[in-house]
Amino acid sequence: MNKFKYFFILLIAVAAIVSCNKNDDDDDVVTVPLRDYSEQAKADNEAIEKYLKENYIEEVTANFDIKISKIPAGGTQTSIWDQKVYPLQSRDVYNDNITYKVYYLVLNEGVGEAPCNFDRINASYVGNLLDGTVFDTSDNLGRVFSLDAGVNLIDGWKEIFPKFKAGKANPVNADGTITYSDFGAGVMFLPSGLAYYSSGPTGIPAYSPLVFSVKLYAIQRLDHDGDGILDFNEDINGDGYVYDFRNKTLYADPPASLIDDTDGDGVADFWDIDDDGDGYTTFLEITKPTTEVGGTFGPSSYYPFEPFTVLDDPATPNIDETLNSEPKGIPSFVRTETVNGVVKNVYDYETPGRKKIHLDKDHNTTKVTTVTAKK
Numbered sequence: 001m002n003k004f005k006y007f008f009i010l011l012i013a014v015a016a017i018v019s020c021n022k023n024d025d026d027d028d029v030v031t032v033p034l035r036d037y038s039e040q041a042k043a044d045n046e047a048i049e050k051y052l053k054e055n056y057i058e059e060v061t062a063n064f065d066i067k068i069s070k071i072p073a074g075g076t077q078t079s080i081w082d083q084k085v086y087p088l089q090s091r092d093v094y095n096d097n098i099t100y101k102v103y104y105l106v107l108n109e110g111v112g113e114a115p116c117n118f119d120r121i122n123a124s125y126v127g128n129l130l131d132g133t134v135f136d137t138s139d140n141l142g143r144v145f146s147l148d149a150g151v152n153l154i155d156g157w158k159e160i161f162p163k164f165k166a167g168k169a170n171p172v173n174a175d176g177t178i179t180y181s182d183f184g185a186g187v188m189f190l191p192s193g194l195a196y197y198s199s200g201p202t203g204i205p206a207y208s209p210l211v212f213s214v215k216l217y218a219i220q221r222l223d224h225d226g227d228g229i230l231d232f233n234e235d236i237n238g239d240g241y242v243y244d245f246r247n248k249t250l251y252a253d254p255p256a257s258l259i260d261d262t263d264g265d266g267v268a269d270f271w272d273i274d275d276d277g278d279g280y281t282t283f284l285e286i287t288k289p290t291t292e293v294g295g296t297f298g299p300s301s302y303y304p305f306e307p308f309t310v311l312d313d314p315a316t317p318n319i320d321e322t323l324n325s326e327p328k329g330i331p332s333f334v335r336t337e338t339v340n341g342v343v344k345n346v347y348d349y350e351t352p353g354r355k356k357i358h359l360d361k362d363h364n365t366t367k368v369t370t371v372t373a374k375k
């Protein structure tokens with residue numbers, strides 16, 4: 001399916017051009033204004049809740065294909081709304097200055113990592129209208145989507161895919177294809193404002209809420225500002241989402257709880273090359289100085305974001321890999337110490353929640369170098 005979603009500003013521009021032509025006696029042209037977003041959100045929410053109360057889960061296969069059917073008159077099936085096998089969940093989504101309540105079902109959580117809303121994913125899908133009509137399906141074949149694709153991907157996907165985890169890749173098949181097992185699978189019930197709104201592709205009437213059954217096979221992490229820290233690690237408040245609130249059309253008045261902006265300059269960390277605004281780039285601040293750790297581990301290696309434990313390798317019984325192992329994790333500056341007349345910085349590489357140097361504007365990068373005291 002072509003996931004192109006027309007940006008509504010473009011539509012307004014087109015509508016304005018059409019309006020300007022009114023003097024041409026072209027009475028056949030009728031300009032239909034866009035519906036009010038908040039009123040449509042309310043109508044869609046009511047339609048989706050009605051759908052959830054009038055339909056039931058007929059079947060979920062071992063491959064997490066779900067069949068949803070309407071409860072027949074007099075039927076005793078338990079609605080999606082009332083059933084407890086796959087508890088109905090919801091997420092508040094702030095978009096176009098409206099907070100939508102978006103419902104979703106998790107059929108299988110998945111065993112891999114969850115994408116953030118700016119990562120790339122490999123997923124399959126089936127799209128339904130509320131009347132059950134299938135308007136598109138990838139037939140269980142994974143396709144690659146960039147969740148950061150702006151207007152080229154519906155916002156509902158960006159908001160709900162992070163609620164699922166990727167699967168496990170099986171050995172490559174003889175024909176070169178890869179299958180996945182234990183992937184995340186579920187259903188999202190999207191209001192039209194987080195889907196195609198007034199201008200869907202063929203088969204989707206204007207202002208249609210959509211039901212997507214999805215499977216998340218794999219994810220790819222991205223680093224939008226190229227500072228060496230992946231987007232999901234720049235999700236400072238840890239809610240699984242990052243947002244570029246410089247887009248004032250989409251985000252006129254965002255809740256503070258959604259903002260990941262360490263220095264408060266209006267540029268979110270995942271787009272800010274100097275997260276703490278101290279004049280030193282993040283890339284520089286997470287680069288290991290050659291003089292650090294006795295000068296043994298330079299030059300300029302990249303610190304992993306979080307520490308990991310170096311294990312003793314049983315294959316090399318005469319070497320203890322845990323000895324003299326390189327410190328891992330982006331450190332926080334603790335204090336200076338003078339040892340034998342040499343001033344050295346003391347860093348904390350491991351404590352969870354430590355204030356890492358690229359997020360600490362009071363940490364002056366020039367301190368990173370070891371200074372020899374004058375005699």
Ligand SMILES: [Ca+2]
Binds near residue numbers: 224230231
């Ligand atoms: Ca980054």
Ligand SMILES: [Ca+2]
Binds near residue numbers: 237239241
């Ligand atoms: Ca966040």
Ligand SMILES: [Ca+2]
Binds near residue numbers: 263266269
């Ligand atoms: Ca910033």
Ligand SMILES: [Ca+2]
Binds near residue numbers: 275278
């Ligand atoms: Ca900085």
